[in-house]
Amino acid sequence: MNYVSQILPSLISGTGTTLSIFFWTLIISVPLGILVGLGMITNFKPLTWLIDVYVWLMRGTPLLLQLIFVFYGLPIIGIVFQRYDAALFAFILNYTAYFAEIFRGGLQAIPVGQYESARVLRLTNWQTLRKIVIPQVVKIVLPSIGNEVINLIKDSSLVYVIGLGDLLRAGNVAMARDVTLVPMVLVAVIYLLLTAVCTVVLKRLEKHYSAWR
Amino acid sequence: MLELKNITKRFAGKLILDGVNLTVNDGQILTIVGPSGAGKTTLLRCISGLEETDSGDFFLDGQPFNPVTNRNNDTVMGVVFQDFQLFPNLTVLQNVTLAPTMVLKQSKAEAEATAQRLLKQLNLDGKADLYPYELSGGQKQRVAIVRALAMRPKLLCYDEPTSALDPDLRKEVEEIILKLKAEGMTQIVVTHDMPFAESIADQMLRVEAKS
Ligand SMILES: Nc1ncnc2c1ncn2[C@@H]1O[C@H](COP(=O)(O)OP(=O)(O)OP(=O)(O)O)[C@@H](O)[C@H]1O
Numbered sequence: 393m394n395y396v397s398q399i400l401p402s403l404i405s406g407t408g409t410t411l412s413i414f415f416w417t418l419i420i421s422v423p424l425g426i427l428v429g430l431g432m433i434t435n436f437k438p439l440t441w442l443i444d445v446y447v448w449l450m451r452g453t454p455l456l457l458q459l460i461f462v463f464y465g466l467p468i469i470g471i472v473f474q475r476y477d478a479a480l481f482a483f484i485l486n487y488t489a490y491f492a493e494i495f496r497g498g499l500q501a502i503p504v505g506q507y508e509s510a511r512v513l514r515l516t517n518w519q520t521l522r523k524i525v526i527p528q529v530v531k532i533v534l535p536s537i538g539n540e541v542i543n544l545i546k547d548s549s550l551v552y553v554i555g556l557g558d559l560l561r562a563g564n565v566a567m568a569r570d571v572t573l574v575p576m577v578l579v580a581v582i583y584l585l586l587t588a589v590c591t592v593v594l595k596r597l598e599k600h601y602s603a604w605r
Numbered sequence: 606m607l608e609l610k611n612i613t614k615r616f617a618g619k620l621i622l623d624g625v626n627l628t629v630n631d632g633q634i635l636t637i638v639g640p641s642g643a644g645k646t647t648l649l650r651c652i653s654g655l656e657e658t659d660s661g662d663f664f665l666d667g668q669p670f671n672p673v674t675n676r677n678n679d680t681v682m683g684v685v686f687q688d689f690q691l692f693p694n695l696t697v698l699q700n701v702t703l704a705p706t707m708v709l710k711q712s713k714a715e716a717e718a719t720a721q722r723l724l725k726q727l728n729l730d731g732k733a734d735l736y737p738y739e740l741s742g743g744q745k746q747r748v749a750i751v752r753a754l755a756m757r758p759k760l761l762c763y764d765e766p767t768s769a770l771d772p773d774l775r776k777e778v779e780e781i782i783l784k785l786k787a788e789g790m791t792q793i794v795v796t797h798d799m800p801f802a803e804s805i806a807d808q809m810l811r812v813e814a815k816s
Pocket residue numbers: 616617621639640641642643644645646647648797
């Protein structure tokens with residue numbers, strides 16, 4: 393018990409980094425994903441082509457590779473990121489692609505008639521999107537987004553590879569130093585707590601959206 | 606008064622509307638009839654600005670206008686779609702007040718008062734807080750009518766208003782349309798139900814299938 397309270401501060405500080413990556417990736421990637429998803433369903437070929445290539449690259453290569461590329465690779469051509477910025481940049485790029493693909497599917501599930509009935513009511517495109525399309529899309533994509541959110545918590549441990557002090561690294565350092573399994577067990581418990589909280593929040597959201605069909 | 610002169614419409618080179626002329630006088634009911642595939646829905650979509658025409662002119666009260674671009678002035682056309690297209694994420698009241706508040710800039714109170722009055726008029730009192738999935742087909746249609754009316758259109762169009770409903774509801778639709786006529790609403794009704802068309806029409810336009 394004494395040992396636990398001894399290593400807990402460093403684990404909590406690691407959790408802070410993990411949560412900060414998680415939080416900012418989510419806050420930025422979800423709206424970006426909506427925008428890119430909208431871009432995918434336009435009829436402007438050069439744009440859809442560009443987005444397709446981007447999504448293909450992001451989903452077709454490991455996130456770990458992307459992290460290493462951004463932090464260790466880009467400096468070779470003169471683009472230097474701080475550790476934390478590199479991690480955030482790679483995560484946002486990667487998760488935006490996944491979210492965009494999910495939102496594209498959701499957007500395509502909205503019948504054309506919804507847009508037409510908004511149009512004859514003289515709503516602007518933006519009003520239609522905000523009041524009619526996005527709420528319906530969110531309801532459709534919520535389960536898939538939920539999966540990605542849980543994945544994101546766990547994926548955030550990949551920042552380990554570029555030397556960022558996240559939860560996993562904090563546990564690993566303590567384990568190597570003190571030659572005990574306790575830190576890793578604690579790390580696992582913290583991850584479980586984080587994903588449990590997310591699951592509860594997501595269930596709440598799904599319940600909220602179950603008021604209508 | 607709405608006039609169409611020589612309206613032509615093709616889909617991928619295929620002629621669908623071949624020089625359609627029509628006049629709808631204020632407060633009257635025009636029914637558009639004809640066989641399946643003749644272009645009735647297409648004509649209605651051209652009138653409501655959902656489809657571009659290839660040639661021809663529209664006049665509203667003698668003034669030329671373009672249904673597709675004419676979006677910033679008063680509401681010309683209200684449309685009741687065949688499958689209603691209510692917004693599933695909004696309650697009945699929100700479905701009706703959304704456009705009046707956002708487009709006509711009515712206050713929430715004003716829009717809701719109008720909505721409640723119209724809902725009552727179409728026998729929908731007590732339904733304001735339900736979501737569309739909780740309504741019957743006939744109720745959905747009446748909400749769609751109320752939603753269109755709340756935008757104070759000059760004309761109201763219906764595409765096959767009896768087709769998605771139980772046959773015994775036909776009479777009810779007929780009564781609503783005639784009631785709105787009594788209040789001065791100008792209406793265009795597309796239907797392939799001849800007895801229904803004849804019982805409501807002041808004027809009938811037959812659209813023929815092109816070979
Ligand atoms: N978006 C479109 N692209 C290509 N062809 C179309 C399109 N919409 C309709 N058509 C064609 O135009 C013709 C007329 O269609 P329309 O839906 O107007 O007929 P309708 O008279 O309403 O028929 P129904 O009584 O079955 O509803 C049909 O041959 C149809 O295939």
